[in-house]
Amino acid sequence: MASKSLMSVRHFARTVLWHLIKDQRRGFSCTRVVNSQGRTSYNDSEEERHEGECQSGDVELREQEEVDSRHRILEAALPFVHVHGWTRKALAAGAEAEGYPAVTHGMFPRGGAELISFFYSTSNKRLGTILAEKVQSLEEEEKPSTREFIGYALEARLRMILPYIDTWPQAMAIQTLPQNAVESWTNLANLVDEVWYYAGDRSVDFNWYTKRAALAGVYKATEIYMLQDRSEDNTDTWAFLHRRLDDMKTLGNAVRQTSQTCSVVGESLWGLCIVGRNILGMNPRHR
Secondary structure (H helix, E strand, O other): OHHHHHHHHHHHHHHHHHHHHHHHHHOOOEEEEEOOOOOEEEEEOOOHHHOOOOOOOOHHHHHHHHHHHHHHHHHHHHHHHHHHOOOHHHHHHHHHHOOOOHHHHHHOOOOHHHHHHHHHHHHHHHHHHHHHHHHHHOOHHHOOOHHHHHHHHHHHHHHOOHHHOOOHHHHHHHHOOHHHHHHHHHHHHHHHHHHHHHOOOOOOOHHHHHHHHHHHHHHHHHHHHHHOOOOHHHHHHHHHHHHHHHHHHHHHHHHHHHHHHOHHHHHHHHHHHHHHHHHHOOOOOOO
8 A cells, every 4th residue: 555655756756856847848837717607617828839748639749749758858867867866966956957957856766777778778778779870881792701800899898987987897787777678778779780680691580699699798898897997098997898709709609519419409408598588678679
């Protein structure tokens, strides 16, 4: 009963915040009028183009406006991470920078975890755009090896973290919390899926999972190494990355040799991977 009451309070608070933001963004107010019959109507204080917006109108438009407002606040909050870390304070500062009241951070019930997820997912999209342009610009004879292309992709993605390197340990710690684990793993799965897709991988068998699991391991190991790297332009980190990719190639050869003699085990693992993928919602986006 207490939990239901808490949920109701949260829903009410979020609704109030949304209407506050909506009215502030549109720059108009609604006047409530009660006629002689006791019925309620609303008059807009702005031009006729705002007529009807005070009534329960287009739900999809309202939801899209909320999504857009959230996106702007999250984007505006990123520069404040250097001061406040991945926290609600950074979200509040981002809201104020966009002209919203500081209490708007209440739209993000998970606080800094939502800001981290936003940064992670938007960085993945940026990487996808970079890789798509890279593939399109390359002539057939200029195409690098898969190993070189993956090295280029992972370095490009890791460089996106460098502006936030001082606070990134906090972000990594927040991502490991149980309530954030599934979302964090999904973001990582999307990252490695993006890299393998543009590297030319179109596998649909057990190799799809082994390749992505191995690459996820390389990425996370390099990410951790980068936290303590003080070399110029992080040259030690990129050297570490390429060593891990060499190890992955060696491991891949061993896995292929083993799978030829362990087909039964391979089929079992294939089934487990499908179950795990469905539970975590880590479905391949490019298939």
